[in-house]
Amino acid sequence: MKDGAKLYRKEISEYRMKLLFIGPTILVLIVMNIFPLLWSLGLSFTNYSSLVSRKISFVGFANYAKVLSDPLIWRYFQITARLVVVAVGVEFLLGFGLALLLKERFKGWGLVTTLMLIPMMLSPVVVGLFWTFIMDANFGLLNFLLSLFGLRRVLWLTDPKIALYSIALVDIWMWTPFVMLISLTGLLAIPQSLYEAADIDMASFWFKFRRITLPLVSPLLILAVLFRVIDAFKMFDLVFIMTGGGPGDVTETISMSLYRLAFNKFKTGESCAMAYIILILIIALSNLLIRWIQRTRA
Amino acid sequence: MEKVRLENLSKRFGTFEAVRDVTLEVFEGEFVVFLGPSGCGKTTTLRMIAGLEKPTRGEIFIAGKRVTPLPPARRNIAFVFQNYALYPHMTAFENIAFPLEAQGIPREEVRKRVQEVARVLGLEHLLHLRPAQLSSGDMQKVALGRAMVRRPQVFLMDEPLSGLDAKHREEMRAELKRLHMEIQATTIYVTHDQIEAMSMADRIVVMNEGTVQQVGSPREVYLSPENLFVAHFIGSPGMNFIPLVFLGKNQGFRLENGDIVRHEVLEELAMRHGVRECILGIRPEFLSIGVSGEIRGSIVSVEPLGYKNLYAVEIAPGRIIRVEDMRRERFSGNVSLGVHWEAACLFDRETGQRMRWEHG
Amino acid sequence: MVWKVTKSILIVLALVFFLLPIYWIVATSFKQWPDIFAIPPKFTFRGTFVHYLTLFNIRPEEAAKFGQVGKSLFPPRFLNSIVIAGVSTALSVALGTFSAYAFSRFRVRGENDLLFFILSTRMLPPVVVGIPFFVVYRALGLIDTHIGLILLYMTFNLSFSVWLMKGFIDEIPKEFEEAALVDGYTRFEAFFKVVLPQALSGIAATAVFCLIAAWNEFFFALILTSERARTAPPSIAAIQGTSGINWGQIAAGVTVFLLPVVVFTFLVRKYLARGLTFGVIKR
Numbered sequence: 022m023k024d025g026a027k028l029y030r031k032e033i034s035e036y037r038m039k040l041l042f043i044g045p046t047i048l049v050l051i052v053m054n055i056f057p058l059l060w061s062l063g064l065s066f067t068n069y070s071s072l073v074s075r076k077i078s079f080v081g082f083a084n085y086a087k088v089l090s091d092p093l094i095w096r097y098f099q100i101t102a103r104l105v106v107v108a109v110g111v112e113f114l115l116g117f118g119l120a121l122l123l124k125e126r127f128k129g130w131g132l133v134t135t136l137m138l139i140p141m142m143l144s145p146v147v148v149g150l151f152w153t154f155i156m157d158a159n160f161g162l163l164n165f166l167l168s169l170f171g172l173r174r175v176l177w178l179t180d181p182k183i184a185l186y187s188i189a190l191v192d193i194w195m196w197t198p199f200v201m202l203i204s205l206t207g208l209l210a211i212p213q214s215l216y217e218a219a220d221i222d223m224a225s226f227w228f229k230f231r232r233i234t235l236p237l238v239s240p241l242l243i244l245a246v247l248f249r250v251i252d253a254f255k256m257f258d259l260v261f262i263m264t265g266g267g268p269g270d271v272t273e274t275i276s277m278s279l280y281r282l283a284f285n286k287f288k289t290g291e292s293c294a295m296a297y298i299i300l301i302l303i304i305a306l307s308n309l310l311i312r313w314i315q316r317t318r319a
Numbered sequence: 320m321e322k323v324r325l326e327n328l329s330k331r332f333g334t335f336e337a338v339r340d341v342t343l344e345v346f347e348g349e350f351v352v353f354l355g356p357s358g359c360g361k362t363t364t365l366r367m368i369a370g371l372e373k374p375t376r377g378e379i380f381i382a383g384k385r386v387t388p389l390p391p392a393r394r395n396i397a398f399v400f401q402n403y404a405l406y407p408h409m410t411a412f413e414n415i416a417f418p419l420e421a422q423g424i425p426r427e428e429v430r431k432r433v434q435e436v437a438r439v440l441g442l443e444h445l446l447h448l449r450p451a452q453l454s455s456g457d458m459q460k461v462a463l464g465r466a467m468v469r470r471p472q473v474f475l476m477d478e479p480l481s482g483l484d485a486k487h488r489e490e491m492r493a494e495l496k497r498l499h500m501e502i503q504a505t506t507i508y509v510t511h512d513q514i515e516a517m518s519m520a521d522r523i524v525v526m527n528e529g530t531v532q533q534v535g536s537p538r539e540v541y542l543s544p545e546n547l548f549v550a551h552f553i554g555s556p557g558m559n560f561i562p563l564v565f566l567g568k569n570q571g572f573r574l575e576n577g578d579i580v581r582h583e584v585l586e587e588l589a590m591r592h593g594v595r596e597c598i599l600g601i602r603p604e605f606l607s608i609g610v611s612g613e614i615r616g617s618i619v620s621v622e623p624l625g626y627k628n629l630y631a632v633e634i635a636p637g638r639i640i641r642v643e644d645m646r647r648e649r650f651s652g653n654v655s656l657g658v659h660w661e662a663a664c665l666f667d668r669e670t671g672q673r674m675r676w677e678h679g
Numbered sequence: 680m681v682w683k684v685t686k687s688i689l690i691v692l693a694l695v696f697f698l699l700p701i702y703w704i705v706a707t708s709f710k711q712w713p714d715i716f717a718i719p720p721k722f723t724f725r726g727t728f729v730h731y732l733t734l735f736n737i738r739p740e741e742a743a744k745f746g747q748v749g750k751s752l753f754p755p756r757f758l759n760s761i762v763i764a765g766v767s768t769a770l771s772v773a774l775g776t777f778s779a780y781a782f783s784r785f786r787v788r789g790e791n792d793l794l795f796f797i798l799s800t801r802m803l804p805p806v807v808v809g810i811p812f813f814v815v816y817r818a819l820g821l822i823d824t825h826i827g828l829i830l831l832y833m834t835f836n837l838s839f840s841v842w843l844m845k846g847f848i849d850e851i852p853k854e855f856e857e858a859a860l861v862d863g864y865t866r867f868e869a870f871f872k873v874v875l876p877q878a879l880s881g882i883a884a885t886a887v888f889c890l891i892a893a894w895n896e897f898f899f900a901l902i903l904t905s906e907r908a909r910t911a912p913p914s915i916a917a918i919q920g921t922s923g924i925n926w927g928q929i930a931a932g933v934t935v936f937l938l939p940v941v942v943f944t945f946l947v948r949k950y951l952a953r954g955l956t957f958g959v960i961k962r
Contacts, residue, residue: 212402212404217371217391218465221391221392222418224417224421225421228420232406232417
C-alpha cells in the first residue's frame with residue numbers, strides 16, 4: 022500500500038517539461054544555424070575578405086549583382102543541372118528496375134539486399150578516392166574491363182567531354198541503392214490480394230503494372246527522387262576529390278565554384294552573397310520536398 | 320447440371336495437410352456454403368477452385384472443363400476477398416470497371432455495365448468515392464459489384480461478411496440472398512459463422528481438419544448430423560450430448576445418474592450396431608420441462624432471451640445440458656425433462672458417428 | 680523459367696557492379712607496390728601488410744620506398760575521428776531523444792512548423808553553411824579545435840535524431856507510462872524508467888546513423904581543421920607521394936576507414952529505409 026503522502030512527489034509541470042526537453046534543441050539549432058547565417062548575410066553586403074586585411078566597407082547589393090551577372094556562374098549552374106539530371110535520371114531507372122527484380126524473396130535475399138546498400142553508406146571521400154583509382158587511364162580497372170570487350174581506353178577524368186559523366190557514374194554507383202531501397206519499400210507495401218484480384222479479373226502483366234504497381238509506388242518514388250535531386254545539387258565532396266572542377270572547368274559545380282571563391286580567391290563577402298543565392302534555391306526545392314512529405318504522411 | 324466438380328482434391332503445405340481428399344459436386348445456380356472452424360481447410364479449398372493455390376493432388380472441373388492446370392485468369396470465375404481487396408487509389412466506379420477494362424472492353428459498354436451493377440446494389444450515389452471514404456458495408460458491395468460485373472460462371476466468396484458489425488452483417492445477408500434469387504448465379508461461399516450458412520445456403524459442406532464431414536441442406540445438417548462434430552458445430556446453442564450405456568435387448572439405457580431410460584426404436588438401433596457406449600444427441604428445443612419425463616435433473620441457471628428461456632439443467636454430477644422453453648413462467652429446482660424422441664440422434668461414443676438405419 | 684534465370688543473372692551483375700570497386704580497393708591495400716600499378720591489373724597476387732604498417736607508423740622507414748616523405752599522420756587523425764564522431768553522436772542522440780519524447784507525448788504549439796524547421800536545417804548545402812561557420816569560428820577561435828567540430832556535428836545530427844527518435848517513440852504505446860503515472864511516478868521518472876528502456880533499439884539505430892554521418896563527413900573537417908583536430912577523411916585525401924600518388928597507403932586508409940561503416944550497416948539493416956529518409960518511411 023503506497024503511503025498517501027508519498028503520492029505527492031514533486032511533479033514537474035508539463036509546460037516546464039516541454040521547455041526542458043525541447044528548449045535546448047531549439048536553442049542549439051538557432052545559435053548554430055541562424056546566427057552564422059545572419060552573420061554571413063551581413064557580410065554579403067560588404068567587401069570583406071578573410072585574407073586581405075583592409076577596411077570593411079558596405080557595398081550594398083554589389084556582390085549580388087556581380088554574382089548574378091557573371092556568365093561563368095550561369096555556366097556552372099548549367100553544369101550542375103546537367104549532372105543532376107543525368108545522375109538522378111539513371112538512378113531512378115536503375116533503382117526502380119532493381120527494386121522490381123528484388124520484389125520476390127529468395128534464398129539469401131536479406132544478405133543480397135544489405136550488401137547492395139553498402140555503397141551509399143560510405144564516405145564520399147572514400148568513394149571518390151577509389152573510383153579515381155579505378156578510373157585511372159593507365160592501370161585502372163575500368164579501362165582494363167573495356168579492353169576485354171575490345172573497346173578503346175577512356176580518359177575518364179581527364180577527357181573534358183567525359184569527366185562530368187564520370188562523376189555522374191560514381192554518383193549513380195553510390196545512390197542507386199537508395200532509390201532501390203525506397204522503391205522496394207513501396208513495392209512490398211502493396212498487398213498481394215490486389216494482384217490476386219487482378220489475376221482473377223484476367224488482367225495482363227502490363228495492365229497490372231500500369232494500373233496497380235505504378236500508381237501505388239509513385240508517392241515513394243517521387244520522394245526518393247526529390248531527396249536525390251536536392252542532395253545532388255549540393256554535391257561537393259565527390260567533385261573536389263575526383264577532379265577539383267577540372268579539367269579546365271568542365272566539372273565545376275556551383276558548390277565547387279563557391280568553395281573556390283571563398284577559400285581560394287578569399288572573396289569572402291562575394292562568396293556570402295553567392296551562398297545566399299544558392300540557399301534560396303535550395304530552400305525552394307526543399308519546400309517542395311517538405312510539402313510532398315506532408316502529403317504522403319496524410 | 321453440375322457446374323463445379325472437385326475430385327479427390329488435396330493440398331499439403333510442407334508436412335501439414337490442409338485439405339484432404341475433397342470430392343464434391345456443385346450444381347448450376349446453387350448457393351453452396353463451406354462451413355467450419357478456422358483452419359479447417361475451407362478457404363484453401365476455395366482458393367484452389369479459384370486457381371490461387373495449386374492442388375497437391377486431385378482435379379477441378381468447371382462447367383465440364385478441366386481447369387486444374389489453368390491460372391485464375393482462364394477460369395472465368397469471380398472472387399470476393401475477405402478484406403475486399405479494393406484498389407485504394409481508384410474510385411468505386413473505377414474499381415468495378417477494372418475487370419472490364421482489363422479485357423479491353425470499350426468505354427461506353429463499360430460505363431453501361433458498371434451503372435447497371437451499381438443500380439442493382441444501390442451504389443449509384445457512391446461511385447465517385449474512394450474506398451477510404453466508404454463504410455465497410457459499402458466497400459463490400461463494391462467488391463461484390465466488381466465480381467458481378469463480369470458475369471462469371473461461378474462466384475467464389477471468402478468470408479465476405481466477417482469484417483462487418485452485426486447489424487450490417489444481417490442486412491448484407493439478406494441482400495446476398497436477394498441477389499442470388501435475382502441472378503441465380505452458382506455461388507460457393509466460405510464462412511465460419513453457422514448462422515450465415517444456415518440462412519443462405521442451398522447446401523452446406525461442413526468441414527473440419529481438411530476433410531468434409533457432411534454435405535446436406537441446412538435442414539439435413541441440423542436435424543440429421545453425421546457425427547458429433549457436425550452436431551456440435553451446427554446450432555446455437557449446440558446440441559446436448561448425454562452419455563448412455565446400452566444394457567441389452569429390452570433392458571434400456573442407463574444414464575450417468577443411474578436411472579434407466581427405455582425406448583424401443585433406439586434400443587433396436589443400438590442392437591443392430593452392436594454398440595454399448597452411446598451418446599444421445601438432443602437439441603435444447605426438443606426437451607421440455609415437466610413433472611413426468613424421462614430424465615431427472617435440477618435447474619442451475621436460466622437465461623431469459625426475450626421470447627424464450629434457456630435453462631441450464633444438471634442431470635448428473637458435472638453433466639449440464641441446456642433446455643429451451645417457450646412458456647412465460649420461470650422454473651427452478653428439481654425437474655423432470657421430457658424428450659421428443661423423434662428428433663433425437665444416437666451416436667457411437669467411440670467413433671463419433673451417428674447410428675443410422677441403413678448400414679453403410 | 681527463362682525469366683527466373685535472367686533475373687538471377689541481372690541480380691548477380693548488379694551485385695558485381697556494386698561490390699567490385701570495394702573489393703578492388705581492399706585488395707589493392709594488400710598488394711605489393713608494383714602489383715598496384717600492373718597493367719593488366721592483377722587479380723591474384725602475393726599479399727603484404729606493408730601499407731598498413733606505414734599507415735600506422737609501425738614501420739615508417741618503408742614509406743620512403745613509395746615516395747612518402749616523413750611520418751604518416753594517420754593514427755592521430757583516426758583517433759580524432761573516433762573521438763569527435765563518438766562525442767557528437769552521444770550529445771545529439773541525447774538531446775534528440777528528449778525533444779522527440781516531448782514532441783511525441785505533449786501537445787506542442789506549432790509542432791509541425793517546429794519539426795519542419797528542424798528538418799530544413801539539414802537541407803542546407805554544406806558549402807553554403809561552411810562559409811559563415813568559417814568566419815564565425817575564426818572570430819571565436821574555434822578553428823582546429825575538437826570542440827568546434829563536435830559542436831558542429833552535434834547540430835547536424837540533431838535534426839536527424841529528433842525525427843528518427845520521434846518515429847520510434849511514437850511506436851511505444853502510451854499505456855505503459857500511464858500505468859506508471861497511476862502507480863505514483865512522476866512524468867520524469869516514467870520517462871527514464873518506462874520509455875527509455877523500450878526505446879533502446881531505436882536509440883541504438885539512431886546513434887549508428889549519426890555515427891556514420893559524423894564519421895564520413897569531409898567538407899567541414901576540411902575547412903575548419905588543419906592540424907590538431909583534423910579527422911581521417913581529409914587526411915586520407917591528402918596522402919601524397921613525391922613519385923606518383925601512394926595508392927597503397929590510400930587504399931589501406933580507405934579500407935580501415937570503411938570497415939566500421941560496413942559493420943554498422945549490417946547492424947542496422949532493419950532500419951535503413953527509416954534512417955535514410957528521416958523516419959518518414961518505416962519499413
